[in-house]
Amino acid sequence: MKNMLNVALPKGRLGEKVYAIFESAGFPCPSIKEQNRKLIFENEECAVRYFWVKPSDVAIYVERGAADIGVAGKDILLEYRPDVYELFDLNIGKCRMAVAAKKDFRDDPTKTLRVATKFSRIAGEYYASIGREIDIIHLNGSIEIAPILGLSDVIVDIVETGTTLKENDLEVKETIVPISARLIANKTGFKFKTEQITRIMDEMKKQCGENKQ
Numbered sequence: 001m002k003n004m005l006n007v008a009l010p011k012g013r014l015g016e017k018v019y020a021i022f023e024s025a026g027f028p029c030p031s032i033k034e035q036n037r038k039l040i041f042e043n044e045e046c047a048v049r050y051f052w053v054k055p056s057d058v059a060i061y062v063e064r065g066a067a068d069i070g071v072a073g074k075d076i077l078l079e080y081r082p083d084v085y086e087l088f089d090l091n092i093g094k095c096r097m098a099v100a101a102k103k104d105f106r107d108d109p110t111k112t113l114r115v116a117t118k119f120s121r122i123a124g125e126y127y128a129s130i131g132r133e134i135d136i137i138h139l140n141g142s143i144e145i146a147p148i149l150g151l152s153d154v155i156v157d158i159v160e161t162g163t164t165l166k167e168n169d170l171e172v173k174e175t176i177v178p179i180s181a182r183l184i185a186n187k188t189g190f191k192f193k194t195e196q197i198t199r200i201m202d203e204m205k206k207q208c209g210e211n212k213q
């Protein structure tokens with residue numbers, strides 16, 4: 001049996017686009033399209049094994065070597081700093097990390113700013129870089145509610161279309177960093193499977209345009 005390349009795909013919206021890139025790059029796995037709740041799919045001929053994981057868990061699988069490669073958002077890479085190689089920008093899943101607040105919010109620099117977020121490190125580093133004292137309120141979801149209920153002054157979250165903010169009467173105040181999906185590799189896996197990974201990466205790059213770092 002060939003040496004299988006283990007690939008962690010982010011489950012959900014982004015995952016479908018990511019798989020389509022692997023497929024058009026010449027590494028298909030037709031059974032993945034069957035409607036069922038299976039999470040692992042392999043194509044022995046192409047020597048690839050795909051598995052669906054929570055988008056925020058992709059980097060953990062790759063860092064620990066359960067996956068050789070995977071696709072993770074730059075937000076996750078900035079927040080968790082996994083010890084992996086970041087190979088290239090797929091140029092999909094584009095959005096931005098931003099500070100948002102109620103439209104009438106005015107920052108009072110004499111007060112500690114209350115910041116609700118899932119991305120505590122990104123938020124902490126951003127405010128440290130501008131020398132603003134903050135109190136981080138770490139939440140796990142529905143961040144947009146925090147300023148509405150007075151739990152926080154602002155939020156730091158991902159904004160894609162802006163619809164979630166708009167529908168909750170919030171608006172972007174600052175953009176912190178642009179985000180997109182990245183191909184990442186386990187450091188040891190890359191050493192032992194360099195050829196296999198480079199081949200798949202080169203074919204993927206052709207599908208994504210040249211988005212080298």
Ligand code: PRP
Pocket residue numbers: 141142143157158159160161162163164165
């Ligand atoms: C993100 C983010 C916002 C939303 C922004 O959540 O937390 O709620 O997307 O998208 P929009 O600007 O297009 O409205 P996501 O759907 O990724 O799920 P999550 O709440 O689990 O993070």
